[in-house]
Amino acid sequence: MNSIQLFQHAFEQWQSRKPAGREQVYAFCRELEADCIAGTNLYVVDMRPDDPFAFGPDVLVQNVDMQASPGTFRQYPDQEFIGKDVVPFYQEIKQTGRESMLRMKSRIQGHFVVYDRIMLPMKDDGSNRWALSMTKTRVLVPPLVNLRSLTDRQQDILTLAAEGHSSKTTAQRLGVSHRTVEHQIAAIKKKLDAKNITEAVAKFVGNSLSL
Structure with missing residues (x-):
């Protein structure tokens, strides 16, 4: 049940x-x-x-x-x-x-x-x-201890990903190349110890919510 x-x-x-x-x-x-x-x-x-x-x-x-x-x-x-x-x-x-x-x-x-x-x-x-x-x-x-290690650009990418944007549309919104976004996503996953962008977004959003 x-x-x-x-x-x-x-x-x-x-x-x-x-x-x-x-x-x-x-x-x-x-x-x-x-x-x-x-x-x-x-x-x-x-x-x-x-x-x-x-x-x-x-x-x-x-x-x-x-x-x-x-x-x-x-x-x-x-x-x-x-x-x-x-x-x-x-x-x-x-x-x-x-x-x-x-x-x-x-x-x-x-x-x-x-x-x-x-x-x-x-x-x-x-x-x-x-x-x-x-x-x-x-x-x-889980608690996230290294959120401050994210750059402003990386936080922008995570925010757009949380809104449902793909890496391609994220690049268009930020006025940068698709390759730049993919490179930043790789850095984000490493910093947040995330297997993929979905897990990275979950950690970012969960840590950012104000209760």
């Missing part, structure tokens, strides 16, 4: 079964493990502490390694990501008891990531103290 079907299935089961307590929460989540398709991560989050930064994620399925296995959110190395795109959402579902299903865009430890996420709160002794969190990664662009 795709991510929409998987999230819908998890949501419907959560609504009908209302798992409560640690044992039921883990049993419910483990039933979903086999359905976690490529790019899908599955967590159980302990929301019992009063401090949301002390909430503890337990990784059940990790198809995309974002080094998300700390004891608590406070121990995760990228605290900007945790404070902006994680903790506020767990605070909300703990307080309201309502699900959260969103398409997220985050920068996580230098990676640009677009992902779908569902968060389902679950009760223990009458309060929302546990949560299921499932993410499906759609775009993952």
Whole structure:
């Protein structure tokens, strides 16, 4: 099943079964493990502490390694990501008891990531103290450390390539020869450690996006 079907299935089961307590929460989540398709991560989050930064994620399925296995959110190395795109959402579902299903865009430890996420709160002794969190990664662009090594001309070429221009039309737009553009593309691929211009554009765009 795709991510929409998987999230819908998890949501419907959560609504009908209302798992409560640690044992039921883990049993419910483990039933979903086999359905976690490529790019899908599955967590159980302990929301019992009063401090949301002390909430503890337990990784059940990790198809995309974002080094998300700390004891608590406070121990995760990228605290900007945790404070902006994680903790506020767990605070909300703990307080309201309502699900959260969103398409997220985050920068996580230098990676640009677009992902779908569902968060389902679950009760223990009458309060929302546990949560299921499932993410499906759609775009993952690794951190790029040498973007500044690109010349202005090379960035122009990447911008035009991102707009769909071929090397030939790029040469026409920039008023240079086709050979010059091909030479610059070869230099770009070397600088960005890219196999082709498509990969180079993905790295360039991913690194340039402002979140």
